[in-house]
Amino acid sequence: MKIVNCEQGTPAWLAARLGIPTASCFDKILTPAKGDLSKSARGYAQQLVAEILLGEPLGAAIGNMDWVARGKLLEPRAAEQYAFTTDTEIETVGFITTDDGRVGCSPDRLILGQRGAVEIKVPSPATHIGYLTDGLGLDYRCQMQGICAVAELEFCDFYSFHPSLPPVLIRTERDEPYIAKMRTALAEFLDIRDAMLAQVRATGFFEERADLPEAA
Numbered sequence: 001m002k003i004v005n006c007e008q009g010t011p012a013w014l015a016a017r018l019g020i021p022t023a024s025c026f027d028k029i030l031t032p033a034k035g036d037l038s039k040s041a042r043g044y045a046q047q048l049v050a051e052i053l054l055g056e057p058l059g060a061a062i063g064n065m066d067w068v069a070r071g072k073l074l075e076p077r078a079a080e081q082y083a084f085t086t087d088t089e090i091e092t093v094g095f096i097t098t099d100d101g102r103v104g105c106s107p108d109r110l111i112l113g114q115r116g117a118v119e120i121k122v123p124s125p126a127t128h129i130g131y132l133t134d135g136l137g138l139d140y141r142c143q144m145q146g147i148c149a150v151a152e153l154e155f156c157d158f159y160s161f162h163p164s165l166p167p168v169l170i171r172t173e174r175d176e177p178y179i180a181k182m183r184t185a186l187a188e189f190l191d192i193r194d195a196m197l198a199q200v201r202a203t204g205f206f207e208e209r210a211d212l213p214e215a216a
Helices: 011-017 023-028 041-054 065-086 125-134 141-150 176-201 205-211
Strands: 002-004 095-097 109-111 116-121 155-160 168-173
Touching: 002 011, 011 095, 023 041, 023 141, 041 176, 065 116, 065 155, 065 168, 116 141, 125 155, 125 168, 141 155, 141 168, 141 176
Parallel strands: 116 155
Antiparallel strands: 002 095, 109 116, 155 168
């Protein structure tokens, strides 16, 4: 495991993640139930190849920026409440990768003195009520197990916060059989990404572009 010291959301953080499959997008690579390679994996590989070649992040467009902004505003308050109710100390972290740097994750917080992390959500009231009454099901399984695998943790807590509703805390324990299948699928995915990258580079386009004079 390696930790890149940077603040999440900053240009340095975006640069560290460029072209790398991250746990928040593992649901594009894996089937949540069995951990097999997903049909959507090829499309995600194409996105990562484009990021590598263009040198810029190409994340999916966010549909509701108001809720995203609200989440960023309330996340510190949610983190404080989590720490208080669980009687733990937590810290922010930048970007974590496997030893080879080919796969990564960005947990919202790490738990000091424990091999655990926290994923904080500040969703709409309706979504929060859904977590409260129905749990997570298989939602976020790929992400939570991915964080455990990449960051070498024993558990990851899902914490949903709304200032006027009871919080939702759901712990996901490390699942070794699932992680073993995940690693196999990720290796296959990385082979697909690398083959795509080699195919595009073999066109010679980027070498030709490098020879062009710089714009004035």
